[in-house]
Amino acid sequence: MREKLAFSGVGFSYGEKPILDGFDLQLSKGELVSLIGPSGIGKSTLFQLAAGLLQPDTGTIRLDGKSTAERLGRVGYMPQRDLLMPWRTVAENAGLPLEIQGFSKSEIRERIAEELPRFGLAEWKDAYPDELSGGMRQRVSFLRALMTGADLLLLDEPFSALDGITRMEMQEWLLSMWQQTGSTMLLITHDIDEAILLADRVVVLLGSPIRQPVELQVSVPRPRTLASRNDPEFHALRGEIWELLRGHGAANGEVSEA
Amino acid sequence: MKESLKKGLWFFVSVISLLIAWEAACRLLAVPAFILPPPSTVLLSLWDLREQLLGQHLWATLREVGLGLFISILFGVSLALVMTLSKTVERLVYPYIVISQTIPIIALSPVFILWFGYDLTGKIAVTILFTFFPIVVSTYDGLKACDREMMNLLRTMGANKWQLFSKLQLPASLPHFFSGLKVAATYSVSGATIGEWLGASEGLGYFGRRASGNFQAPALFASVLLLSILGMLLFWLAGRLELWASPQTRNRKDKKR
Missing domain, CATH: 1.20.5 (Single alpha-helices involved in coiled-coils or other helix-helix interfaces)
Structure with missing residues (x-):
């Protein structure tokens, strides 16, 4: 499999606070990897590094096999808050990356109109974000990330603000989108079940600074549905991840039940 | 509906x-009618004086208000933009904008009349004095107050400085600009009125002051009524303009009613 994104020996600190130290992570093309870790450990920093908003202090970040500092505009980012512009309609929000790339208005309109149906948003083309439900807003946000044209998507706790039922629906929906688009996805989550259900690999981030992440292969068969949660392997992984997170928390004297 | x-x-x-x-x-x-005239007398007086009031004085005041407000918007928005684009200008100018908020503007009005004279220019200058700061402050705050995360998101899409400005900062500042404009719209009538008090030969402020000196309460009330309506009308206009410029609020309101 071809390498899509790679961190090798990356070190980064926010002022005095070291976040990453000699950090390695590889993503192959078409892989879906979830990152899980205690809050405040620096998951969002990791994303900002990957997206090119930040540059590493030491080490390199490779995109498509090439080490480059010019990552802005090459990675699709779906933020935790949907960050839809309230003054733009659904179609205008989704078309924002195309606008920035300089496509003509009519071309943007055409391409968005093509995409909206499979996002269940065809009838909401001209609606404004505050008329949409939470799940719909996240779908617009996802479409916007896709429209960057980047085949690497960073999803930062995309479903954390949704209610339980909508979240499960969106997880299944995301799986089907991933299968359709073949994009490489890196997903940050707080939710152990979500991490396992969606991903090929779960990367558990531990320590301050983060040095070597623990990687766990998920071999629960695909296609997965909500029923996959009952798979024995799923249970075993859940236990293992929980032990890792709890063990780490105990070592730092900050254990807290999720 | x-x-x-x-x-x-x-x-x-x-x-x-x-x-x-x-x-x-x-x-x-x-x-006594010279203390508080009943509304019927005020309306009667408004009718009797309609040619003077509407034909001459309202028109004079309207001209001062309109020109003053227009120049304030033009220069206020320009200054806010320049301050946003240039750190140096911001550092040099912003302290005065803050201090200006604490100065009693009425006390400064005679200075402006002294500088700009007793004709139309002087009144426009006083109107600008009243309306300039609310517009600068609100527009500048609006341009500064844009969401950092949204900024970062646009940068990950590869947006350049101009695109960040035109697609995010500018539209995000509009609500702030309009709340400043609404304040300025009502202040503009006060500005023009005070400018006329300080020396004029026409205008509703001038007319009201003369009527007050002659104990013509119904005429005074008639001019105050017109000034109030003018203020409300300008405020309403600013509100309509805001609705026009921000389609999402228009849409939501239509849906709720």
Whole structure:
């Protein structure tokens, strides 16, 4: 499999606070990897590094096999808050990356109109974000990330603000989108079940600074549905991840039940 | 639609009741007309003086207000933009903008009349004095107040400085600009009125002051009524402009009613 994104020996600190130290992570093309870790450990920093908003202090970040500092505009980012512009309609929000790339208005309109149906948003083309439900807003946000044209998507706790039922629906929906688009996805989550259900690999981030992440292969068969949660392997992984997170928390004297 | 109709109806009822109570109080308590004229007398006087009031004085005040407000918007928005784009200009100018908020502007008005004269220019200058700062401050704050995360998101899409400005900062600042404009719209009438008090030969402020000196209370009230309506009209216009410029609010309102 071809390498899509790679961190090798990356070190980064926010002022005095070291976040990453000699950090390695590889993503192959078409892989879906979830990152899980205690809050405040620096998951969002990791994303900002990957997206090119930040540059590493030491080490390199490779995109498509090439080490480059010019990552802005090459990675699709779906933020935790949907960050839809309230003054733009659904179609205008989704078309924002195309606008920035300089496509003509009519071309943007055409391409968005093509995409909206499979996002269940065809009838909401001209609606404004505050008329949409939470799940719909996240779908617009996802479409916007896709429209960057980047085949690497960073999803930062995309479903954390949704209610339980909508979240499960969106997880299944995301799986089907991933299968359709073949994009490489890196997903940050707080939710152990979500991490396992969606991903090929779960990367558990531990320590301050983060040095070597623990990687766990998920071999629960695909296609997965909500029923996959009952798979024995799923249970075993859940236990293992929980032990890792709890063990780490105990070592730092900050254990807290999720 | 029903809701707004109901609201309008209630407002109408409220105004009529107030006028009736006022009229009744004046007549029953025999209040001298030079202290508080009943509304009927005010309206009568408005009718009698219609040619002077509407033809000459309202027109004069309107001109001062319109030109003053226009120049304030032009220069206020420009200054806010320059401050946003240049750190140096911001550092040099912003302290004065903050200090200006604490100065009693009325006290400064005679200085402006001294500099700009007793003709139209002087009144426009006083109107600008009243309306410039609310517009600068609100527009500048609006341009500064944009969401950092949204900024970062646009940067990950590869947006350049101009695109960040035109697609995010500018539209995000509009609500702030319009709240400043609404304040400025009402202040502009005060500005023009005070400019006229300080020395004029026409305008509703000038007319009211002369009427007050001659104890012509009904004429005075007639000019105050026109000034109030002018202020409300400008405020309403600013609100309409805001609705026009921000389609999402227009849409939501249509849906709720």
